[in-house]
Amino acid sequence: MKQSMIINGKAHEITVDGDMPLLWFLRDNLEFTGTKFGCGSGLCGACTVHVDGQAIRSCITPVSTLVDKKITTIEGLSEKGDHPLQKAWLNNNVPQCGYCQAGQIMNAASLLAVNAAPTEAEIDTAMQGNICRCGTYQRIKKAIVEAADTLSKEV
Structure with missing residues (x-):
């Protein structure tokens, strides 16, 4: 089989x-x-x-x-690369080298699927296992908050 x-x-x-x-x-x-x-x-x-x-x-x-x-x-x-997280990543200039960004976005998407309005502490906890060599953590957090806000308006 x-x-x-x-x-x-x-x-x-x-x-x-x-x-x-x-x-x-x-x-x-x-x-x-x-x-x-x-x-x-x-x-x-x-x-x-x-x-x-x-x-x-x-x-x-x-x-x-x-x-x-x-x-x-x-x-x-997202078929067209226009998921709210992908848009928020660009709006907030998150990527520098960009290497970790696909993993960061996928982890954030999993978070937002179960928690549509995470607090900053919840974002920190959920994203803890994703390492960014460039240290763009504050922009990552800001992008997740922005994407959560966008997603909440789409419902």
Whole structure:
């Protein structure tokens, strides 16, 4: 029986060893290169994607654990790249080197999916595992608040 997972709304057959981390399946097999390799240990957050709506570290998640799961990458967050978080990131000049930003945005999107109006302390707690070498944490927080405000007006 063929095993597959849904990535950005499309079924993808798992054609690799089940121990392969999702990160490498996404990047090397499917060419979804928005998800970045950072530490390889699940500590920095650069590889963050959603599995069934939850933020996970794709560098330490084997594809064998994802059969019939729905995975969303930064490429699938918004078809046109106009998710309120992506817009807020630009409005607040968040990226410097930009390397961690896909993981930051995916983690923030997971937060806003369960907490539409997080406090600054809740944002700090939720984003704690995502490291930004450039130190744009204050702008990241400001962008999340802005995106939450935008999302609340869309409802």
